[in-house]
Amino acid sequence: MSNRETKTDVILIGAGVMSATLGTLLKELVPDWNITVFEKLGKAGEESSNEWNNAGTGHAALCELNYTVEKPDGSVDISKAIQINEQFQVSMQFWSYLVNSKLIKDPKDFIRSLPHMSLVQGEENVTFLKKRFKALSDNPLFEGMEFSENPAKLMEWIPLVMQDRSWNEPIAATKIDSGTDVNFGALTRMLFEHLESKNVEINYNHSVKDLKRTNDGQWELKVQNGNGTVERHTAKFVFVGGGGGSLHLLQKSGIPEGKHIGGFPVSGIFMVCNNPDVVELHNAKVYGKAKVGAPPMSVPHLDTRYIDNKKSLLFGPFAGFSPKFLKTGSMLDLVTSVKSHNLLTMLSAGAKEMALTKYLIQQVLLSKEQRMEELREFIPGANSEDWDLVVAGQRVQVIKDTEAGGKGTLQFGTEVITAADGSIAALLGASPGASTAVQVMLEVMKKCFPQHVDEWEPKIREMIPSYGASLMENPELLRDIHASTAKALALKTEKELAYH
Numbered sequence: 001m002s003n004r005e006t007k008t009d010v011i012l013i014g015a016g017v018m019s020a021t022l023g024t025l026l027k028e029l030v031p032d033w034n035i036t037v038f039e040k041l042g043k044a045g046e047e048s049s050n051e052w053n054n055a056g057t058g059h060a061a062l063c064e065l066n067y068t069v070e071k072p073d074g075s076v077d078i079s080k081a082i083q084i085n086e087q088f089q090v091s092m093q094f095w096s097y098l099v100n101s102k103l104i105k106d107p108k109d110f111i112r113s114l115p116h117m118s119l120v121q122g123e124e125n126v127t128f129l130k131k132r133f134k135a136l137s138d139n140p141l142f143e144g145m146e147f148s149e150n151p152a153k154l155m156e157w158i159p160l161v162m163q164d165r166s167w168n169e170p171i172a173a174t175k176i177d178s179g180t181d182v183n184f185g186a187l188t189r190m191l192f193e194h195l196e197s198k199n200v201e202i203n204y205n206h207s208v209k210d211l212k213r214t215n216d217g218q219w220e221l222k223v224q225n226g227n228g229t230v231e232r233h234t235a236k237f238v239f240v241g242g243g244g245g246s247l248h249l250l251q252k253s254g255i256p257e258g259k260h261i262g263g264f265p266v267s268g269i270f271m272v273c274n275n276p277d278v279v280e281l282h283n284a285k286v287y288g289k290a291k292v293g294a295p296p297m298s299v300p301h302l303d304t305r306y307i308d309n310k311k312s313l314l315f316g317p318f319a320g321f322s323p324k325f326l327k328t329g330s331m332l333d334l335v336t337s338v339k340s341h342n343l344l345t346m347l348s349a350g351a352k353e354m355a356l357t358k359y360l361i362q363q364v365l366l367s368k369e370q371r372m373e374e375l376r377e378f379i380p381g382a383n384s385e386d387w388d389l390v391v392a393g394q395r396v397q398v399i400k401d402t403e404a405g406g407k408g409t410l411q412f413g414t415e416v417i418t419a420a421d422g423s424i425a426a427l428l429g430a431s432p433g434a435s436t437a438v439q440v441m442l443e444v445m446k447k448c449f450p451q452h453v454d455e456w457e458p459k460i461r462e463m464i465p466s467y468g469a470s471l472m473e474n475p476e477l478l479r480d481i482h483a484s485t486a487k488a489l490a491l492k493t494e495k496e497l498a499y500h
Contacts, residue, residue: 112491263399
């Protein structure tokens, strides 16, 4: 065992986009705090944040149908869409601040304008999309959204999707040009480069094995370095941002808030187009409707992506199952996450989610040709030889007991578990995740550093002008922010979008 023992103000576990965001916010607010990062892999942004392990969608609820639910009376509930859009605007403001402050050099290296579209087939789905369009387009957050069921207009919008299509059922789409493609891997790496320049100690190939409270209320971490030796590090505050690895560390912390929580891992597979001529024919993120029994993160979508400044085309995700909680995790992750306190919660979820289990088994057994058949619902003329499979990241869906869903309810979303005294916080869950990272980390800071929030507020407002305000209720502020973020991030402005 190494004799190395260090004391620091803040420890961030995991070098993903969440830790990068929290570290950057804290360094702007309290530059003199000492921050240490531990990452078990060799560099930043290699798991969920990596550009090949997520969809690269700037989630603002512009095209994702699972954020707008049809209620029993036939109306469409857009409350979740509003919440996610507002949260994405917060991220955009913070990223703009980083660019304007020269902390990030070229925004094109991580974000680009890209139309977001929803596409549905069948009379019932077209009726739903029409209602959704009406509900959203009345809201200033979704200004500029268009709806069409005219084949000629759709051919103009999405030629690759419309060519070779038979017209045996109604088809419709919505389109909004203010959508974005975001390379969260590139953003994560930029933020960690910046943190390193600010004397944040970043330790790669360091795996956190255990953590416990000390008598004076701090946290002591047992960390194994790349040589296999174990070090001890103490901090006043710990953020567990280890993606799927967060649940095990939360359990080891022993905090009561971490009890009765389980995790269910779902893996993803995308198809990537290797034919540049096909890639050139498509320029949008086009989201469809999830199949019955499919989890929300398995909504099929056909995405233009920009990775390493190269245009790519991906389709998916196809859901899969692996007991690993991380892509680089252990086959024992799921089994070892079951404890006496969450056993009943996990068993209840298993009984409730038989349809999901059946769906995942079916997805795992799909052949490439069967996957191609699903792709052909989007691109009727797709050729198998133009497409390859790429395995995306693992997502651990949170299972917990809720009032609404009862024992063992599967949660689809991003969850933060915080100790009552605010000394530790752990991030669990999946989409919209990275897109809402800034809002999520602001909430972590409010809960964990309540004594500092008032003194930090002026600086937070400088970084995020809309802080504490609802953009939906302040259309003028919303317009100002759209204009300033578009300028800073080199995105299309409102005027350009209107002209287009």
